Amino acid sequence: xxxxxxxxxxxxxxxxxxxxxxxxxxxxxxxxxxxxxxxxxxxxxxxxxxxxxxxxxxxxxxxxxxxxxxxxxxxxxxxxxxxxxxxxxxxxxxxxxxxxxxxxxxxxxxxxxxxxxxxxxxxxxxxxxxxxxxxxxxxxxxxxxxxxxxxxxxxxxxxx
Numbered sequence: 001x002x003x004x005x006x007x008x009x010x011x012x013x014x015x016x017x018x019x020x021x022x023x024x025x026x027x028x029x030x031x032x033x034x035x036x037x038x039x040x041x042x043x044x045x046x047x048x049x050x051x052x053x054x055x056x057x058x059x060x061x062x063x064x065x066x067x068x069x070x071x072x073x074x075x076x077x078x079x080x081x082x083x084x085x086x087x088x089x090x091x092x093x094x095x096x097x098x099x100x101x102x103x104x105x106x107x108x109x110x111x112x113x114x115x116x117x118x119x120x121x122x123x124x125x126x127x128x129x130x131x132x133x134x135x136x137x138x139x140x141x142x143x144x145x146x147x148x149x150x151x152x153x154x155x156x157x158x159x160x
Contacts, residue, residue: 037104038084078141078155085143085153089160094133096160100141102127107146114139122146136160 010018078085087100102108105127112119112131115138123129123143141155 040104076158078153080153082150083143083153085141085155087141089158092132092134095135098129098131098134098160100129100131102129102143108143109146111142111144112139113142134160 074090075086075088078087083106084103085100086103087098090097090099098112100110100123102123105125106123107125108123108127108129110121110123110129110131112134114135116135119131119134121129121131137160138157139160140157143153
């Protein structure tokens with residue numbers, strides 16, 4: 001029998017016990033599939049909301065206001081097997097602006113398919129992308145991983 005040493009935080013017996021406990025928990029109550037990705041997406045959304053709160057708190061010079069016109073934006077979330085895509089559609093200078101996030105975060109090419117043609121952009125390493133000045137009308141997004149793995153993900157047609 002080994003003697004306890006106050007200098008050793010964990011001994012071999014502790015590690016063996018934790019390994020056994022881990023196997024029991026995995027068998028009795030395993031972590032649900034996709035939980036880590038959904039948790040990271042929720043944290044990303046919380047960070048984005050925190051950034052938006054900071055923007056609201058910024059002081060705006062009186063001359064910067066153009067009137068009491070209301071600006072509306074809508075947020076749409078698409079969920080598919082390999083990823084979740086959230087977009088916010090808001091009025092832009094020459095049409096609409098799409099701010100998008102892909103979870104789990106990955107680099108993707110993002111094609112916006114429209115009757116008049118397509119517009120392409122790429123998400124960054126955190127899965128964020130922006131497309132500006134899209135004309136209003138029907139559109140669908142198609143996302144493809146830039147590393148060529150996984151299937152393409154296509155959203156239903158929405159009205160911009």
